[in-house]
Structure formats: C-alpha cells, structure tokens
Ligand SMILES: O=C(O)CCC(=O)C(=O)O
C-alpha cells in the first residue's frame with residue numbers, strides 16, 4: 001500500500017506545478033463514465049450510481065450481528081442549523097442608526113431588552129444588517145453598501161461522492177491512464193460463511209500494530225492492526241513486513257474461493273483489523289513496485305460496515321501534495337459483511353482510496369486485500385541477497 005501523499009509515496013511528479021494552475025469546479029476536469037451492471041446497458045437497475053452526500057443515515061448494509069443497526073445519527077458534516085435570527089438579513093439598509101439622517105430622525109424604535117441580546121446598549125447588533133461593515137466606519141456615519149453581485153468571489157463546489165451500493169461492474173474512469181474498473185459482489189459470502197470466517201480469522205491471525213513515519217519523519221502508530229501473508233516481503237511507506245507463509249486454513253479457503261469465482265490467482269494478502277470507528281486507513285493507492293502494472297486486487301470485508309471512499313488523482317504533471325481534492329470526482333462504496341470488491345486495470349494509477357475514521361460507534365471489521373506480489377529487489381535486505389547468492 002502506497003501511503004497518502006502526506007505520508008510518503010513514490011513521486012514521479014515535479015515538486016512544483018511549474019506555474020500551472022489546477023483545474024477547479026468543472027473546467028477541464030477529467031471525465032468518468034460509470035456503467036451499471038454486467039451488461040453494457042447503463043440503464044439496468046443493477047449497478048445504479050447516485051450522487052449522495054457522505055454518511056447519509058438512510059444507508060442500510062448487511063450486519064454481521066443480528067442486533068447490529070447502522071444508526072449513523074446526525075451528520076456533523078451537514079450544514080449547521082439555519083440562522084436563529086432570520087430577521088437579521090431583512091433589516092432595511094436605509095435604517096442605519098449610524099447614518100446622520102437616521103440619527104436626526106430620532107434613532108431606532110425602542111425594543112425590550114432580553115438575555116438573548118448580546119449588546120444591550122444597542123438595539124441593533126453589528127450582525128443585524130451591518131455584516132461586513134467595519135465599526136470605525138459605521139461610527140463615522142457611513143452607510144452600508146452591499147457588494148455588487150459580480151464582485152462576489154465564486155468558491156468551487158465540493159464534489160459530492162457517488163454511492164456504489166449495487167452489485168456490478170463499474171468503469172469508474174477511462175483516462176488518463178486507461179480504463180479504471182471496480183466490481184462489487186455484496187453477498188460474495190453468505191451470512192453464515194461470513195460469520196464463520198470472521199470468528200476463525202479473529203482467532204487465527206496475530207494482528208500487529210505497525211509504527212510508520214509521517215512526512216516530517218515523525219513516528220506514529222497506525223490506526224489499525226495488520227498482518228501480511230505471502231512468499232515475499234511487503235513494504236509500503238516506512239513499514240516493512242517480512243514474508244510469512246503460515247497461512248491460517250480459513251484464510252487459504254477464502255483465497256481459493258475468490259480465485260475460483262473470478263478466475264484469478266493471488267500469492268499474498270494484507271489483513272487489516274479495524275478495532276473501532278477510530279481505526280481507518282488514510283488516502284493511498286495500492287501501487288507499490290512489487291505489485292507491477294495494473295494490479296488486480298480483491299478486497300473481502302467481514303464484520304462492521306465501513307465506507308470505502310475513492311477519489312480521482314490530479315491530472316499528470318500536477319503535484320499531488322498541492323492539489324485541492326475538494327473538486328475531485330469521488331465514489332463511496334459501503335463495504336458490508338461478506339462483500340467482495342475487485343479493483344483492476346488502471347484503478348491504482350488514477351484513483352486513491354481510504355477508509356475514513358468515523359464519529360459513530362463502530363464494531364470491529366476485518367478486511368483482506370488479496371494481491372499478487374512480485375519480488376522487489378529494492379526491498380531485499382543485504383543479508384537476504386547474500387543468502388540468495390549461495
Ligand atoms: O479496509 C479496506 O477496505 C481497505 C484496505 C486497504 O486499502 C489496503 O489494505 O490497502
């Protein structure tokens with residue numbers, strides 16, 4: 001797993017944008033096409049993609065425990081409640097108590113004082129009709145003149161994620177590298193199979209918490225536990241995990257089931273344990289050297305439903321560290337108990353993904369990302385190389 005740009009990653013990008021400005025709010029943003037269902041018919045109900053705000057409380061996923069409810073509660077990312085004093089916007093600008101003509105007419109009508117009035121000495125607060133008017137100017141008797149509409153700064157709108165909740169194959173983009181494709185099988189495992197796999201893996205996998213380094217070189221404990229299984233070592237960011245071929249039987253059975261169903265082969269898996277909603281994984285692409293070009297990655301989820309978020313990378317030549325991702329295309333795939341998500345073609349080249357931490361209580365979740373990894377000479381230690389020469 002290559003780290004989020006703010007951690008560390010291979011970076012073929014120049015350190016500055018060489019005077020180029022990044023595309024914002026439409027412009028020449030790259031296009032994606034999302035196809036629903038297995039058939040070429042994009043109108044099939046399967047594979048429907050809808051634009052929807054993140055963390056909408058009407059999402060229902062399959063839980064791994066009969067009593068588990070996905071109660072997301074109020075969303076702190078939503079708009080704050082509307083202005084408790086809507087009158088403030090409607091205060092007639094002509095009634096500026098600091099304007100000379102208003103003062104000479106005897107000032108504003110007397111109002112009753114109450115605890116809710118933060119400025120008892122004034123019957124009109126600066127907020128009421130004078131927002132944006134500097135105090136000193138108001139005291140000199142200037143009138144408030146609202147800015148002309150064309151002078152208002154236009155802020156690019158944050159792109160809302162599209163939800164992918166239905167089984168199917170989705171071409172999520174067709175450039176710049178080529179097609180990026182994901183395939184979702186929500187009920188890859190039956191409820192019983194998924195329950196059994198979760199219990200077995202919890203007991204059989206010795207998860208560990210890794211120490212990673214941030215971009216400033218400071219150590220931090222990763223907010224999740226991991227374990228690597230594979231014939232080659234695996235390294236991402238500042239973490240190196242040794243080859244480990246002691247696959248628990250349950251893990252091997254799952255690997256074989258995924259391989260058979262999709263006509264694929266894998267030689268490794270990264271197992272992640274998210275203990276609570278406070279665990280997650282930051283933005284990254286699975287694009288390590290050892291995975292080679294256009295890797296096929298099969299991600300099986302067990303336990304609590306978590307949001308798998310994807311965002312389009314900046315166009316080539318733009319520094320990802322300086323890019324404003326608020327206008328990137330975004331997808332959210334709720335990964336439920338027993339769901340399998342395949343990522344193929346150029347998905348790792350053109351997209352990043354994350355599992356964000358959540359504000360709401362979340363039960364444990366195990367995620368298995370099956371991959372094929374090739375020996376990566378850059379990750380071999382000196383003594384490994386010496387041993388191989390013998
Ligand atoms: O937990 C997940 O769904 C994603 C894990 C992941 O991105 C990774 O292991 O590289």
Ligand SMILES: [Fe+2]
Nearest residue numbers: 001285286353
């Ligand atoms: Fe990943």
